[in-house]
Amino acid sequence: xxxxxEKIVVDGPVGKIDVIMERPDAPRGIALIAHPHPMGGGxxxxxxxxxxxxxxxxxxxxxxxxxxxGVGGTEGEHNEGRGETDDLLAVLDEAKRRCGDLPVALxxxxxxxxxxxxxxxxxxxxxxxxxxxxxxxxxxxxVEGSRQYDTEAVPHDTIVIxxxxxxxxxxxxxxxxxxxxxxxxxMVPGADHFFHRRLHLIRDIITRAWRH
Numbered sequence: 764x765x766x767x768x769e770k771i772v773v774d775g776p777v778g779k780i781d782v783i784m785e786r787p788d789a790p791r792g793i794a795l796i797a798h799p800h801p802m803g804g805g806x807x808x809x810x811x812x813x814x815x816x817x818x819x820x821x822x823x824x825x826x827x828x829x830x831x832x833g834v835g836g837t838e839g840e841h842n843e844g845r846g847e848t849d850d851l852l853a854v855l856d857e858a859k860r861r862c863g864d865l866p867v868a869l870x871x872x873x874x875x876x877x878x879x880x881x882x883x884x885x886x887x888x889x890x891x892x893x894x895x896x897x898x899x900x901x902x903x904x905x906v907e908g909s910r911q912y913d914t915e916a917v918p919h920d921t922i923v924i925x926x927x928x929x930x931x932x933x934x935x936x937x938x939x940x941x942x943x944x945x946x947x948x949x950m951v952p953g954a955d956h957f958f959h960r961r962l963h964l965i966r967d968i969i970t971r972a973w974r975h
Contacts, residue, residue: 766786783826786826790862791822794868796870798812801833806834807828807829814966815897877914880915883918898922926953
């Protein structure tokens with residue numbers, strides 16, 4: 764399934780949110796995609812975020828990729844994941860207005876994955892849990908040059924993908940977060956944090972999981 768990229772603007776809690784929307788005809792669900800840390804150059808055009816969006820479009824989902832605060836045309840300032848979570852939920856409300864009350868997949872990369880664990884918790888508390896989460900290169904524990912991430916617990920069917928050669932978020936950090944949750948972690952051999960030359964494996968892992 765294919766869908767053209769369309770730029771839309773969503774009203775968020777502190778101003779405009781700049782979003783790339785890919786909406787196929789008659790989508791079967793909504794995929795909300797969160798990009799990596801803005802302070803490290805993260806944006807909704809990031810290759811992993813793009814790969815996540817295209818994968819979900821191929822599965823029949825409408826994909827929404829917002830820019831976080833201070834990136835592109837999105838107003839506001841970086842808020843350590845708190846405001847970013849609010850913004851993700853505002854974009855989800857707009858996605859539902861446009862597409863209907865469809866199943867929701869939350870997908871994120873790095874800082875975006877951390878934010879999606881927070882968004883999932885909020886949706887579950889509101890009685891509208893996400894259908895499933897996909898977390899790639901999840902920011903967890905102490906990340907060098909950044910901060911300490913107290914990543915939220917997530918459901919057992921969450922797809923956690925991590926690069927075996929990730930030096931930015933060491934695999935040990937993700938194991939420490941996943942262990943008490945009994946959460947499997949899919950390690951991609953030879954992949955660094957940004958999955959250079961390994962992006963196709965992210966697509967393959969998600970596609971296989973969704974079709975089972």
